[in-house]
Amino acid sequence: MKKLLITALFLLSAVSVFAQENIPLIDVEGTSEISIMPDEAIIHLNLMEKAMKVADVTNALNKKTKSIEDALKKTKVKDYDFTVDNYYVSVNRVYAKGTSKDSGYVASQNIKVRVRNIDKDLVKITESLHQTADMGFNIQFNISDNVRKSSEQKLLELAIADARSKADIIAKSLGIQNIQVYRVNYTSGGNNLYPVMRQAKTMMAMDMAESRQEPTFSPEEQKLTDKVLVSFTFKK
Numbered sequence: 001m002k003k004l005l006i007t008a009l010f011l012l013s014a015v016s017v018f019a020q021e022n023i024p025l026i027d028v029e030g031t032s033e034i035s036i037m038p039d040e041a042i043i044h045l046n047l048m049e050k051a052m053k054v055a056d057v058t059n060a061l062n063k064k065t066k067s068i069e070d071a072l073k074k075t076k077v078k079d080y081d082f083t084v085d086n087y088y089v090s091v092n093r094v095y096a097k098g099t100s101k102d103s104g105y106v107a108s109q110n111i112k113v114r115v116r117n118i119d120k121d122l123v124k125i126t127e128s129l130h131q132t133a134d135m136g137f138n139i140q141f142n143i144s145d146n147v148r149k150s151s152e153q154k155l156l157e158l159a160i161a162d163a164r165s166k167a168d169i170i171a172k173s174l175g176i177q178n179i180q181v182y183r184v185n186y187t188s189g190g191n192n193l194y195p196v197m198r199q200a201k202t203m204m205a206m207d208m209a210e211s212r213q214e215p216t217f218s219p220e221e222q223k224l225t226d227k228v229l230v231s232f233t234f235k236k
Helices: 001-022 053-073 123-131 145-175
Strands: 027-036 040-052 080-096 099-115 137-142 182-185 195-200 224-234
Touching: 027 145, 040 053, 040 123, 053 080, 053 099, 053 123, 080 182, 099 123, 123 137
Parallel strands: none
Antiparallel strands: 027 224, 040 099, 040 137, 080 099, 137 195, 182 224
């Protein structure tokens, strides 16, 4: 009885696979792309201090971080986020002539400043950093999550329209009259972008004799893309 049941299930499975394989399909990939101007900037700073004692190196790092935070508050800019992470303390190991020697400790941490109004506030923030920090920093122009989410529907609609257009061209070229959607394969969140990075020097790191002007920013448009796989069926 079990053998008969197994044989029957196998035959049903084989018939199902055979039926699917004989469905005429046109498989196409629809793609979409839109260009958007960045609406926020993320400033990355890496702070590092050295001292002979852990307490001293920690205090020095905290003091530097607080000086940057206080300087940003003095700009009167309200719409920004100040976050600190990746705090790390290690032995300051110096290598020379094939030997190593421990000389105190090194403490480091990352600071991230997210500026939401790049037209109004970014210059104020960067000017404050130029006058406070003693190291360079990176500026990453980015598309915010809100703008990205509001673009997802448009991207998907364009990708589906592109798939339909490609399928119609194929069908027309082959003399097929009518096609219908058979299957759609889509993974949400597939759109990608690559943020643009800019480097800046702080005022303390510059030659004081060097003439300096207020920074200007001209962020480039960034591209968001998406794709969807659509199978169309038709009558032979």
